[in-house]
Amino acid sequence: MCRRRDRRGAGSSGVDMNALPGIAIDGLELLREGAAAQYGSDAIAGVVNVITTSTSGKVSGPIIADPRLRKLSFTGSTEVGRKLLEQAAANILRTSMELGGNAPFLIFDDADLGAAVDGAMIAKFRNIGQACTAANRFYVHEKV
Numbered sequence: 854m855c856r857r858r859d860r861r862g863a864g865s866s867g868v869d870m871n872a873l874p875g876i877a878i879d880g881l882e883l884l885r886e887g888a889a890a891q892y893g894s895d896a897i898a899g900v901v902n903v904i905t906t907s908t909s910g911k912v913s914g915p916i917i918a919d920p921r922l923r924k925l926s927f928t929g930s931t932e933v934g935r936k937l938l939e940q941a942a943a944n945i946l947r948t949s950m951e952l953g954g955n956a957p958f959l960i961f962d963d964a965d966l967g968a969a970v971d972g973a974m975i976a977k978f979r980n981i982g983q984a985c986t987a988a989n990r991f992y993v994h995e996k997v
Contacts, residue, residue: 917941924948928986958988962996 906912916922917940925941927934928951941948958976960969976988 913937914940917946918943920944922946927951955990956986956988957990957992960991960993960997962994964994964997966997 917925917937922944924947925937926949927937931952934950934952938948938950956976958973960966960973973988973991976986979987
């Protein structure tokens with residue numbers, strides 16, 4: 854999950870929500886560099902892979918069927934998760950699923966309300982609200 858949630862309130866981290874894909878890639882790069890410094894340059898080769906496609910079924914099927922795969926992690930809809938679990942069952946893969954799009958948005962009593970409202974609007978309406986991470990529950994501290 855890319856959205857930062859902390860006691861300072863949503864949106865107060867100063868992160869440009871449009872830059873998150875780049876930030877995620879930067880995070881993977883930091884992971885690679887840190888592991889390379891600690892364990893050698895090939896330490897995490899093949900551990901973290903980012904694959905982008907517009908035809909996910911054609912890409913995920915062969916990957917899930919590959920006997921070298923040991924674990925599958927997915928965040929998204931229940932419908933897609935069910936299909937992935939069916940495919941993973943053939944090789945008895947370990948799986949981690951975050952399904953159903955139950956993304957809460959938390960506003961604590963010490964939050965910057967302006968930043969929280971800005972963050973809530975982004976969290977709810979990113980990609981016209983059609984994102985698995987789009988907030989669908991808002992929890993606001995009673996003091997707010």
